[in-house]
Amino acid sequence: LINNWAAIAYYDGKFYESRRYEGLEIEDRxxxxxxxxxxxxxxxxxxxxxxxxxxxxxxxxxLLQSTRGDTSMITLDEVKHVMAGGTARIKR
Structure with missing residues (x-):
């Protein structure tokens, strides 16, 4: 399953939008x-x-959707790596 993923928040009168993850390979939603x-x-x-x-x-x-199950084994370093421009695919 391929999906696009992003998020927005509205806080203190302003909208904030995350990076868009286009063509994210979903293992488990x-x-x-x-x-x-x-x-x-x-x-x-x-x-x-x-x-x-x-x-x-x-x-x-x-990242959570790229692995099976709803228990996250994703590390903070993995999240930071993707936030810095890395791929949203867990390397195991």
Missing amino acids: VGGGDGFCSGMVYGLLNELSMQDCVDFGATHGA
Whole structure:
């Protein structure tokens, strides 16, 4: 299954949009939304900018869907690698 993935947030009168993941190879869609939320919460708890929060959420959600199941074994370094422009495909 191939899908496109991105996220937006509206905060304090402004919209924030994540990087767009075009042609994302989906292994399992279960947990993509939970992955997004956990990335957002990570950003909020670490007092990151709203843009970074949306980017962490979208990236973690995209990576989560590239693996089977809804339990994330994705590392923070993997999320940061993709946020820096790497591919949204887990290397195992």
